[in-house]
Amino acid sequence: MTPLPRYHAARWDEPIVTELGQPGRRGAFFDGDPSADALIPAALARRNEPVLPALSEPEVFRHYLHLAQMTLGMQGVSLFGTCTMKYNAPVSEAIAWRPEMAETHPLQDASTLQGTLEFLHRFDLMLRELSGMDQFIFQPGGGADAAYTNCAVTRAWLAARGELGTRDEIITSIQAHPCNPATAATAGFKVITLTLEENGYPSMEQLKTAVSHRTAALMIGNPDDMGIYNPDIKEWVRIVHEAGGLCFYDHANFNGVMGKLRARELGFDACMYMLHKTFGAPKGGNGPSVGAYGCSAELAPFLPAPLVVRDGDEYSLDYDRPQSCGKIREYFGNAQQVMKAYAWVSAMGADGIHEASDLSVLANNYMDARLAEIPGLARSHADIAAHRMEMTRWSMEPLKRQTGVSVFDVQRRMTDFGIDAFWLSHEPWVVPEPFTPEAGEMWSKEEIDRWIDVLATVVDEAYNDPEKVRSAPHNQAIHQLDGSALNDPDRFATTMRRLKAAAATGLDGI
Structure with a gap:
C-alpha cells in the first residue's frame, strides 16, 4: 500500500x-x-x-x-470518469494568449487570419484521418452542442428528402450520454430509449423492434460508460440504414479505442469528439469546450456555416451554404481550444495516439483488478468477466446496505486525503450508488495506487467507524455543507446586490 x-x-x-x-x-x-x-x-x-x-x-x-x-x-489525483481529464500543457496556454490569437476577431478579413484558418483546416484533416469522415467543423460549444448539431443536420437532410414530417423518431440507449435524447427532443424528435440486457447493451432484437419507417437516426456511444463495447455495432448500423435512417457515433469514450477504429468504416454517417476528453484541451464548465462534429460527404452540405476551405496556399471561410441547417453557435468555434487539441495530436502522432489508447485500457483494467479486492464494492454487470475499456462503472450499493455509508459520504471523505471528489454517473442511475473512475493514459501507476489506497482506507473506516465517514470532510477549510438551501436567495447571496438586500432586511445573506 x-x-x-x-x-x-x-x-x-x-x-x-x-x-x-x-x-x-x-x-x-x-x-x-x-x-x-x-x-x-x-x-x-x-x-x-x-x-x-x-x-x-x-x-x-x-x-x-x-x-x-x-x-x-x-x-489532487482526479480520475474523473466519462470526462477523461488530461494534462493541459502550459505551452498551449501561452500560445493561446499570444496577440495573434487573443486579439483577433473571426469577422476580420480572412487574409488576416491565415494562421488560425490553417490550423483549423489541418485539425479538420487530422480528425478525418482518425474517423474516416469527410468534413469536420468546430462550431459546437461542447458535446451536447455537437449532438444537437447532428439533430439539426438530420433535420435538414430529412427536409431535403421530403421526409421531415415522416421520420420523427430518434433511437438511443439508456446508457448513452443524456445529451443524445435531450438534444433529439429539443430538435423536435420523439425519443426511443433502448434498455440494457444480459451482455450489458441492448440486443439487436430490441433494436429491430424500435426501427421503422419513422426512424430518423440512431444516436449511440460505444464503448459506454461501463467500459463495455458492443461488438455488434456494425450490424446495428446496417439495420438502421436499411430502414432509411442515419447513424451518429457519440465518441465521448474515444480514449480507449483511438487509433483502433474509425467511425466511417463502421458505417456511421456522423460522429463527434469532445476535445477536452480526448485531445488534451482543458474543460471549463462548458465555457471553452468544443464538440468537434464530423460527417460524410452526403451530409456535409447541411453543416452550419462557415466552413474553412483551402484554395492552394490560401484559406478562406465559406458562408455560401444554401442547404445549411443554420447556426449552432457563433462564428467558426473556439479557435484557442482547437489550437490546443491540434498541438496535442501533432505532438502525439499516430504512434503516440495508439500507445495512449493501449495505456488507457491497461490502466483501467489494472484499476479494476485492485478495486475488486475491496469489500463493499460491486462491478456493474458483475457476471460479465471480460475486460473493460477506458473506464468501468462500479457500485457502492453493498457498502451502503451494510454500513449506511453512501457514495456521497465516501466521495467527501476521500477529499480529506487530497483526492479530488470522484465522478459518480450521469442520470438516470442505471447502477445504484455509482462511481466511475477513469485513469486514462496520463496518470502514473503510483498515482492510481494512491487513489485506490485512499478508497480502500475510507471503505475500511466505513465498516469500523461509519460516523467518521458520514460526517466528512474533516480536513477541508470548511466541513460538511448543508446544501438544502443553496437555491434559496434568502439564505445565500450570489451577487453583491443580493448581499446588500439581505443585509437591509436583516437576513444573513451568506
Whole structure:
C-alpha cells in the first residue's frame, strides 16, 4: 500500500523533487543534432549527464502546483470518469494568449487570419484521418452542442428528402450520454430509449423492434460508460440504414479505442469528439469546450456555416451554404481550444495516439483488478468477466446496505486525503450508488495506487467507524455543507446586490 498523503486544506506532504519519478521518464525529447551541439562552447559543455530526477512533464507540473496549493487550494489525483481529464500543457496556454490569437476577431478579413484558418483546416484533416469522415467543423460549444448539431443536420437532410414530417423518431440507449435524447427532443424528435440486457447493451432484437419507417437516426456511444463495447455495432448500423435512417457515433469514450477504429468504416454517417476528453484541451464548465462534429460527404452540405476551405496556399471561410441547417453557435468555434487539441495530436502522432489508447485500457483494467479486492464494492454487470475499456462503472450499493455509508459520504471523505471528489454517473442511475473512475493514459501507476489506497482506507473506516465517514470532510477549510438551501436567495447571496438586500432586511445573506 502506498503512503497516504497527510492532507489538510491545501497542505501536502510533498516530497522534494529529487525523490520523485522513475528511471526512463522524460518530459521532452530532443533529436540529436550535431550542428546544435556546435553552438555550445566546449568549455561550457557537460562532460557527464546531470544527476536529475526522471519525471514526466505532468509530474513536474503537479509537484510545483502542489507547493503553490499550500496557499491556493486543492487539485489532487482526479480520475474523473466519462470526462477523461488530461494534462493541459502550459505551452498551449501561452500560445493561446499570444496577440495573434487573443486579439483577433473571426469577422476580420480572412487574409488576416491565415494562421488560425490553417490550423483549423489541418485539425479538420487530422480528425478525418482518425474517423474516416469527410468534413469536420468546430462550431459546437461542447458535446451536447455537437449532438444537437447532428439533430439539426438530420433535420435538414430529412427536409431535403421530403421526409421531415415522416421520420420523427430518434433511437438511443439508456446508457448513452443524456445529451443524445435531450438534444433529439429539443430538435423536435420523439425519443426511443433502448434498455440494457444480459451482455450489458441492448440486443439487436430490441433494436429491430424500435426501427421503422419513422426512424430518423440512431444516436449511440460505444464503448459506454461501463467500459463495455458492443461488438455488434456494425450490424446495428446496417439495420438502421436499411430502414432509411442515419447513424451518429457519440465518441465521448474515444480514449480507449483511438487509433483502433474509425467511425466511417463502421458505417456511421456522423460522429463527434469532445476535445477536452480526448485531445488534451482543458474543460471549463462548458465555457471553452468544443464538440468537434464530423460527417460524410452526403451530409456535409447541411453543416452550419462557415466552413474553412483551402484554395492552394490560401484559406478562406465559406458562408455560401444554401442547404445549411443554420447556426449552432457563433462564428467558426473556439479557435484557442482547437489550437490546443491540434498541438496535442501533432505532438502525439499516430504512434503516440495508439500507445495512449493501449495505456488507457491497461490502466483501467489494472484499476479494476485492485478495486475488486475491496469489500463493499460491486462491478456493474458483475457476471460479465471480460475486460473493460477506458473506464468501468462500479457500485457502492453493498457498502451502503451494510454500513449506511453512501457514495456521497465516501466521495467527501476521500477529499480529506487530497483526492479530488470522484465522478459518480450521469442520470438516470442505471447502477445504484455509482462511481466511475477513469485513469486514462496520463496518470502514473503510483498515482492510481494512491487513489485506490485512499478508497480502500475510507471503505475500511466505513465498516469500523461509519460516523467518521458520514460526517466528512474533516480536513477541508470548511466541513460538511448543508446544501438544502443553496437555491434559496434568502439564505445565500450570489451577487453583491443580493448581499446588500439581505443585509437591509436583516437576513444573513451568506
